[in-house]
Amino acid sequence: MNIVQEIFSNHSGWENIFQKGRVKKPQLVLVFGKRELVSQNHVYDDLKNKYPNASIILSSTAGEIVNSGFVENSIVATAIEFEHTKLKTCEVNIRDFNSSFEAATQIVSTLCQKELNHVFIVADGQLINGSELVSGLNQFKAKNVVTTGGLAGDEYDFNQTLVGLNNYPSEGNIVAIGFYGGRLKVGFGSRGGWDAFGPERMITKSKGNVLYELDNQNALELYKKYLGEAAEELPSSALFFPLSIKPEGTKEPLVRTILSICEETRSMTFAGSMPQGTIAQLMKHNSDRLIDGAEKAADYCLSDNNEQEPELAILISCVGRRIVLGQNIDEEIEVIRDQFGKKTLITGFYSYGEIAPFNKLSKSELHNQTMTITTMTEI
Amino acid sequence: MKKLEQFPSKLLSRQVKRSFNQDTVLSDDLFKFLQMINQSYEHYERDRRLIERAMDISSSELRNSYRSLAKQNEELELFVSRVSHDLKAPIRTINSFAQLINKEIRKPGNNDKVLDYLSFITSSAQNMQLLIDDLLFHARLGLKLELEDEIDLNELVNVVKKNLGGLIEENESTIIVEDLPIINGRSHEVLQLFQNLIGNAIKFRKKEVNPFVKISCKEKELEYIIFIEDNGIGIKKKNKDFVFGAFHRLNSASEYEGTGLGLSICKKIIDNIGGRIWVESEFGKGAIFVFSLPKSSKAESNIKNSNVNINDRIAGQINALIK
Incomplete structure (x- = not known):
């Protein structure tokens, strides 16, 4: 070559x-x-x-x-x-x-x-x-x-x-x-090198790449709860806290970046599909x-x-x-x-x-x- | 070279003070090294806070689950006592008629009585079967993590009409269905909801008048209100609050068949969807069962609009970040 x-x-x-x-x-x-x-x-x-x-x-x-x-x-x-x-x-x-x-x-x-x-x-x-x-x-x-x-x-x-x-x-x-x-x-x-943390939760309501509910709770509210002070810097801070998902039949989780959040519809849009029934978990980063x-x-x-x-x-x-x-x-x-x-x-x-x-x-x-x-x- | 006071860290300030004199001058390399250590320290602090918060959320969820389980346990105990009471009745019937058959078959001659007794046993067994089916359905409603589908209620009511075909024909019933919306829910539950309510509307009929059932919908800003109206026997004012409780039969089981769980199942389904259910009725003048279904589709109808602006938003998000 x-x-x-x-x-x-x-x-x-x-x-x-x-x-x-x-x-x-x-x-x-x-x-x-x-x-x-x-x-x-x-x-x-x-x-x-x-x-x-x-x-x-x-x-x-x-x-x-x-x-x-x-x-x-x-x-x-x-x-x-x-x-x-x-x-x-x-x-x-x-x-x-x-x-x-x-x-x-x-x-x-x-x-x-x-x-x-x-x-x-x-x-x-x-x-x-x-x-x-x-x-x-x-x-x-x-x-x-x-x-x-x-x-x-x-x-x-x-x-x-x-x-x-x-x-x-x-x-x-x-x-x-x-x-x-x-x-x-x-x-x-x-x-990736991203670390998952917090409990695993099931996606109970989503449409394509728009997520509404995890474990029957509003996903955006739950997400903000976890972010704490970083939630005040949304939407930009969302890039630092993606979600991992484990689609059925796969053992390894996939990382899904949050592209945008919508306060009006209380939803989150991701850079990839978020199928209902999939297990999701919050992730955090560390440069190293x-x-x-x-x-x-x-x-x-x-x-x-x-x-x-x-x-x-x-x-x-x-x-x-x-x-x-x-x-x-x-x-x-x-x-x-x-x-x-x-x-x-x-x-x-x-x-x-x-x-x-x-x-x-x-x-x-x-x-x-x-x-x-x-x-x-x-x- | 930089003075110690120029070191920006709040987190490491004490350690730095302990290690150096006030007038120490730091080389650029050392200053940079301290800055890197400080950055890592800040990351670990942030991680620690995140993980602590996650644990707090988990423990509070655990406490709430415990409370809710304790409450469900109490409800379950009450439920079990009512179930055992209602299961005892057909067993008693079966037992008594079995004893009568035992006596009767020893006698010579025809067995007409035995056949009669057997039909009582069969009907009691069928009642038990119905009760057990309803109990299983009721129990499954407790499973929260089922997924939602998009349901066209017009199609769903057509399925209900097919399922209740025998009952509708026997009673020569007329069912009018106005235009119904598309909602989000668990289809097997919503089917059961409509089937129980339409079934009741026909079952609790006046003897002399053929049942007439009208299903209609009123759209509000945040919810749909569904009406299931009949011309049946109606409900006394004092009973309106009890009809949705498990095993609260308002009419004698011999006159009107049923397990006593139908409306309780409806209430539970509506609760799961996040709506309300109530009844408007005057005794002898029919009843209107009314329930609300939240328009979760409001959020979804806005998805398209939100997608239009997605690119702008992401760009804004990133620009805010890199500034």
């Missing part, structure tokens, strides 16, 4: 920042960047001219990750030349389907072919229902085919997210990359534990990859972590670097949702507040 990583900023234009081997005809270019930058036509045009045969995937972000750490207000393009792996890409737009599940079903039928090894997804982070998308993608029947990826971001603005495949990025797109062949070893790891979480995600990738140093690591971390970690944001990337070693090339972005299974035996899930890593190595 040969890889070249370039960074673009308005100030300095394109700069080559990392090179592994001689990249001649890359099949894949992953482009992550600030919305206002990545949507400029010249970005796709430049890359298309440089890599005419590659599938070019572009996504807006809430912060970019390059080989040396965290960057912002930039575009990062990573061109990858696989030696033994074939790729097939597809793009669907949510406007052409009744639901995100249906859109995912279309992806499954397009990519489902012999020797399919892994599927990587980059999807709009505002118009797509992430939970539905993931349950649609879980229809891949082939054994060992795992789906990982993330939802595009838009800084802290939650305004518009853009994704594109071999074209200028636009709203509502879901791009999927199918990797084919047995010589690609893919690892994944997704961990979040960084430990990132380290554990990397550990899990290695355990999945026979402790071999991966060639490529795609890091998708939640925008909420960027907010909570603040100026220590680089630390969560540094611990991953320490786990993987110097040979691994790192790219990635801060997202509005992460996609990966919790472990090798489970299905993919939509996560919030996690560091989700996908590693690739050709053998």
Whole structure:
């Protein structure tokens, strides 16, 4: 696998920042960047001219990750030349389907072919229902085919997210990359590092991603009771106290970020579905534990990859972590670097949702507040 | 270099004072290190407060559960004594008629009497069966953590009419249903509620007049008021407060069949939904059973509006945070 990583900023234009081997005809270019930058036509045009045969995937972000750490207000393009792996890409737009599940079903039928090894997804982070998308993608029947990826971001603005495949990025797109062949070893790891506390409670009333009642009590009132003095700083303090949920049939809890609260309807809206009957628990954060979480995600990738140093690591971390970690944001990337070693090339972005299974035996899930890593190595 | 007094911590101020002289000058590195320790200390303090509060909430919930359990226990004792009383009656009947059969079958000749006695036994056993079914339903209503569905009451009443088909036809009843709303509730409970009330409206009929039942709804700001009106025997004023108690039969069991639990079940269902139930009646002039169903849908109808503004709100939330 040969890889070249370039960074673009308005100030300095394109700069080559990392090179592994001689990249001649890359099949894949992953482009992550600030919305206002990545949507400029010249970005796709430049890359298309440089890599005419590659599938070019572009996504807006809430912060970019390059080989040396965290960057912002930039575009990062990573061109990858696989030696033994074939790729097939597809793009669907949510406007052409009744639901995100249906859109995912279309992806499954397009990519489902012999020797399919892994599927990587980059999807709009505002118009797509992430939970539905993931349950649609879980229809891949082939054994060992795992789906990982993330939802595009838009800084802290939650305004518009853009994704594109071999074209200028636009709203509502879901791009999927199918990797084919047995010589690609893919690892994944997704961990949060948030601590659950207080009693477990059942979601007794909810609709989609809007929560009304826990244990037949109003959820918002209960939530404020637990927050104490931090409740006065709502809604902003809600980002520091997500909820964990344990959907039926899953052992590991998922983290759900609170997007907004509504005093009028006494409800809370989450960045993912909150099904009735599910067990929920309040969570709290501690920067050190979040960084430990990132380290554990990397550990899990290695355990999945026979402790071999991966060639490529795609890091998708939640925008909420960027907010909570603040100026220590680089630390969560540094611990991953320490786990993987110097040979691994790192790219990635801060997202509005992460996609990966919790472990090798489970299905993919939509996560919030996690560091989700996908590693690739050709053998 | 920074002076000691510039160290901002309130939490660690004592420890710092103990360790340094008033005029100690701290190197930038040491100052930064102390700041980091202070930050961790603040995090652990915050965590401790959160966990203590969670424990306080849990203990207060535990106390309330204990009180509510004690109250439920008292109610249960009373309930059990009433249940055993009502279960004894059919058992006594079965026992007496079994003894009579025992005598009768020893006599030669026809067995008409035995057949009569057997029919009494069968009917008593059926009464017991009904009572036990109602008791089970009543008991299940105590399970609080069941989930709610969206229920179209018009469809639900159609199901009730099918279930009560035999009773409706036998009594040549007329049932008028006006437009009813969609509500949130546990469908099997709401079905039982309507079935008990409509069933009663037909059962407690005047002998000479065919039953006429009208089901209607009035929409208010926060709730729906449902009326189930009949032209039956009505309820005496003095009994209005008792009708919803368990085993409070106002009419003789021989004249009007029933377990004595029907309206008590209705009351419990309405209580669970968070509504009210009452009866308006004049003896001999029919009855109107009225109940309110809270419009939880108010919250839901606002979801769409709230979603429109979600993006603005999240952006505001985060901007407030990073400022």
